[in-house]
Amino acid sequence: MLGRPKKLRKVLKEPDTKQFSPRGHRGRPGYNELKVEEIEAIRLIDHMGLKQTEAAKCMGISQQTFSRILRNARKVLAEALVLGRIIKVGGGDFKIAVLLILMAVVLSGCASIPIPSSIPIPNEIPIVSWFL
Template sequence: MPRPRKCRRLSACVPCSMFKPNGIPSVELTKIQLEADEFEALNLGDVEKMSQLDAAARMGISRQTFGNLLASARKKVATAITRGHALVLPQERQES
């Protein structure tokens, strides 16, 4: 049985709802959902250049969990870009 999810502090504002290839209607694209905690990890780790330890502390999670979220987010973004999929961003901030 998996452990219950720990409450995560999220602060990044999402600028739009989706990134997609230009000229292709979104209904024709495979959609990849980027979760709110993955978006936050990507923002803290890659945009704000925080260390994993500091970013994990800000989110209220372990460094290992932060690293897993960051790796998952990077994979989703890379997959969307390289395969021409739509990347769906979280619509509202939430604490899960």
């Protein structure tokens, strides 16, 4: 019996930095993996100061799922910092929130909002499936 497929988490963009390494560590340190949706959770809560319910809505997931992602992200970061390990960023179950960026531009009435060049703008945006 197969489990339920994971719902893709919405992220604004993929992180520019893919790895963080400690300096002054002898030998080859191990590494911890931080998923893209985990770094997005850290960005929304710790960097932008959103509440968990708001951040969960931004990512299109339940508050309970968001809390689990955030808890895991903080565990990965804490372990890497305490043990002097490399943090590799990548992978996960996510999709780029192109529609949210385009909606912000339209609703603000300001086309001067910068859209990161790393975000691909598709010819067709499946608006209905985005909100399901």
